[in-house]
Amino acid sequence: MTVDDIKRISVVGSGTMGSQIAQQFALHGYDVVLNDISDDLLEKALASNRAILSRRVDKGTMTSEEMEAALSRVKAERDLEKAAADADFVIEAVSERLAIKREVFGKLDDVCLPHTILASNSSSIVISMIAEGIRRKDKACNMHFFHPALVMKLVEVVKGQWTSEETAEITCELCRRIDRMPIKINKEISSFIVNRILHRLSQEAYWLADNGYATPQGIDTAVKLALGHPMGPFELADLIGLDIVYDARMQRFTETGETRDKPAQVLADLVKAGHLGRKTGKGFYEYPRQIE
Numbered sequence: 501m502t503v504d505d506i507k508r509i510s511v512v513g514s515g516t517m518g519s520q521i522a523q524q525f526a527l528h529g530y531d532v533v534l535n536d537i538s539d540d541l542l543e544k545a546l547a548s549n550r551a552i553l554s555r556r557v558d559k560g561t562m563t564s565e566e567m568e569a570a571l572s573r574v575k576a577e578r579d580l581e582k583a584a585a586d587a588d589f590v591i592e593a594v595s596e597r598l599a600i601k602r603e604v605f606g607k608l609d610d611v612c613l614p615h616t617i618l619a620s621n622s623s624s625i626v627i628s629m630i631a632e633g634i635r636r637k638d639k640a641c642n643m644h645f646f647h648p649a650l651v652m653k654l655v656e657v658v659k660g661q662w663t664s665e666e667t668a669e670i671t672c673e674l675c676r677r678i679d680r681m682p683i684k685i686n687k688e689i690s691s692f693i694v695n696r697i698l699h700r701l702s703q704e705a706y707w708l709a710d711n712g713y714a715t716p717q718g719i720d721t722a723v724k725l726a727l728g729h730p731m732g733p734f735e736l737a738d739l740i741g742l743d744i745v746y747d748a749r750m751q752r753f754t755e756t757g758e759t760r761d762k763p764a765q766v767l768a769d770l771v772k773a774g775h776l777g778r779k780t781g782k783g784f785y786e787y788p789r790q791i792e
């Protein structure tokens with residue numbers, strides 16, 4: 501198979517990442533089926549994409565005809581089998597829980613065509629763990645987009661212990677076809693490159709905040725002004741979603757058992773209170789209205 505054989509894409513999970521990944525493919529002419537566990541979530545995802553593309557039309561960076569064409573290429577389908585049966589390439593973007601991802605991969609392995617590649621957008625879990633129980637292990641890899649996927653160029657493509665070179669190469673080329681820049685990671689490691697570096701920085705930031713050395717807002721200001729980062733670690737966590745950050749840290753803590761990898765108290769308290777960042781209107785900061 502070559503990248504030219506990939507015509508139909510399926511994206512499983514229509515949340516923050518899946519919705520925009522689906523739309524990015526559709527913007528580049530691919531037919532996409534978007535799957536989630538409820539019609540409400542799917543409708544929300546399609547409405548969110550419409551709102552984002554409408555802003556592009558308002559700014560004059562795309563025409564309303566282009567917008568309608570791109571939106572119409574994403575179809576919503578709640579039934580996973582129907583959503584994935586015809587796909588040449590599937591991207592899983594469900595919640596960051598290994599058990600859920602394994603279940604989704606198992607079902608996909610059963611219903612997808614033999615040539616179909618299965619990629620996971622996990623931000624921390626390596627493909628060998630997710631694809632452990634499937635038959636097509638050589639056709640599975642990590643394909644890690646960054647948030648917001650309609651804007652961020654980088655995609656980390658990670659080869660697991662069973663991923664074939666062909667699968668990794670096709671996945672990298674597919675990224676280029678949708679105007680995304682892949683970097684290939686030849687040997688898998690949890691959290692890959694960007695999040696490992698970010699994790700070390702934010703781990704220190706959380707430790708400083710947990711121990712009362714400075715407020716999250718103060719630490720963000722320091723990081724932005726002195727290190728030149730566009731956002732501080734706490735602003736970024738609000739953007740990503742504090743539940744996602746919490747789960748990723750918990751996943752890492754489970755793997756390493758090191759106290760320093762445990763989710764910080766300030767983070768755990770906010771997640772427990774249901775304050776998940778921008779998507780709920782409050783996290784380390786307050787957001788007057790929900791951002792799509």
Ligand SMILES: NC(=O)c1ccc[n+]([C@@H]2O[C@H](COP(=O)([O-])OP(=O)(O)OC[C@H]3O[C@@H](n4cnc5c(N)ncnc54)[C@H](O)[C@@H]3O)[C@@H](O)[C@H]2O)c1
Pocket residue numbers: 512513514515516517518535536537538541593594595596597600604621622623624644645646647739740741744
């Ligand atoms: N949020 C980020 O900044 C970010 C960045 C890169 C990667 N990721 C990764 O992308 C994945 C999704 O993250 P997100 O932020 O979009 O999460 P999210 O919570 O916004 O969306 C996850 C979606 O998956 C759906 N889902 C759960 N179980 C499902 C199932 N069995 N079948 C179909 N859909 C199911 C949920 O209903 C939800 O809509 C995670 O693995 C995360 O680590 C997130």
